[in-house]
Amino acid sequence: MRVAIVSATPALGTDDDEALLLPALRAAGAEPVVVVWDDPVLDWAAFDVIVLRSTWDYTMRRDEFLAWVTATDAVTRLRNRPDVVRWNSDKTYLRELAGYGLPVVPTEFFSPGDRPAFPAGVPFVVKPTVSAGSRNTARYDPDEHDVARGHARRLLDRGRTIMVQPYVASVDERGETALVFVGGRYSHAVIKEALLVPGERATEDKLFATEKLHPVEPSGAELAVAQAVLAAIPFPRDELLYARVDLVIGADGTPAVLELELVEPSLMLPQAPPGAADVLARAIVELGS
Template identity: 50%
Template sequence: MSVAIRVAVATSSIGLELDPDLSPLVAALRARGIEAEAVAWDRVDYDWAACAAVVIRSTWGYPERLDEYLAWVDAVAAVTRLDNPAGLVRWNTDKRYLGELAERGVPVVPTRFVAPGEAPVLPERGHFVVKPAVSAGARDSARYAAHQHDAALRHIAALHAAGATVLVQPYLSRIDEGERALVFLGGTFSHAIRKGPVLTEVGVVDNERSPHPNLAPHHPSRAELALADAALAAAPKARELLYARVDVALDDAGSPVLMELELVEPHLFLAGNTCAVLRFADLIRERVTAGRPDRGQEPPSSAS
């Protein structure tokens, strides 16, 4: 008799309530003979070492508890397989990785990084965005017009007072055409969506806004796929990625630029996409069963 394989899908208390991807993913894993369950990452009574793998999903809210979260990431990685791996998670939680990708030749939205104690230089023309380097879902982010320097400086000062490094970026004039999110599973393109602009109000920090408004399927262009491939290739230890989401928008000339490379807990838009759910579950099963002596005794995948 084969030994049951346990996989924890790491989420959060909010994710347990609101993440639509959890139920179909857990169900698909169970259909493949995996003892799977969704577990809040900060649950104190859970034995992570008993799992063959822990898959990070909707661990929402981690930026407010970053040190605690990264300690959990390291602790889990020390006792079992963690996907995505701890080193990539640690690298990707701070948006200063955008500077590294730009240095490696990836077309990235122009970004200035302003650490606490440094004087910000703000654009004299056009709209621009202020956001913290550690953030998710556009939290504590706002868009400003060129005449709103005083408000932007107050925003930056507040973020600096909280110890945050700040990103200042131009607000792309073609963002109304939609931000593209390209999802990769096991390094292979899976599917993409397009969403509407998030920072629609000027000079407003609104942490209750939807981070994914007006979702629609998207068929990426060759240029968008090439940019995504370049961004993934430039990430450290990219071959170890279980999943990735590459967020892309068009610059003023219509060329795609990288907005973010999401490797920690991105929404993968699996709900309603049965093929993607099955591919993801197959990939997880393949990774946790590779090299096990009882692999041949486990039930085959039902994906088509």
């Protein structure tokens, strides 16, 4: 069985998960090959399964990427599915999650032509709704509305939709909790330390931000929220090869959804318990069986 582990040219060799996933796939009887999604000559039908992994440049070419995802799935099996990728690759899905009654970090969305507004008296974050790796994302203090407005306007003038969220103070103390699921089942969780630094301006120079990660046992409340998210989305959770739910702790002490990652999330396999890569490898092999 041939398995394509799909990356992007600038991301080759940078995915920490590969060092564990590739040997686990070989041990499971598969032949994994790391490829880039925009290779113009690759025969995608020659693979039994296509697994999106470090395709972190898609946010700058989303329409092209979605067209490739659809065309590729037509000749083989791609995971996660194209309809999942389309829905999850624009963070306006957070509005849908909130509509389901899930606890989501308060988020306002602004489209080109809108006049962006920012929360009063609290730090806040501005970023495009199609983004990854903290590109074009910045944190602002309450007195930095003018600077934030310039950031927002640059994105809006380029036809980007933006989102504005209050910065959750607990992130500076305890980080975010990322809960990883494989085949719809909980696998492991990791703490991601705070990435956004006050005064650091938005940039798109880097493909992704370097994260400081630590394994953690999620609280019962965190696990319950993550499970509720996967139960609510408009896709069968058992058909998701992988999912990652990123949570923060709000001012009231309860978990809130910051993001749901179903396209190309880091799965933090180096920080996972032994055997996590084997579970993922077996799930991939089962897709091609």
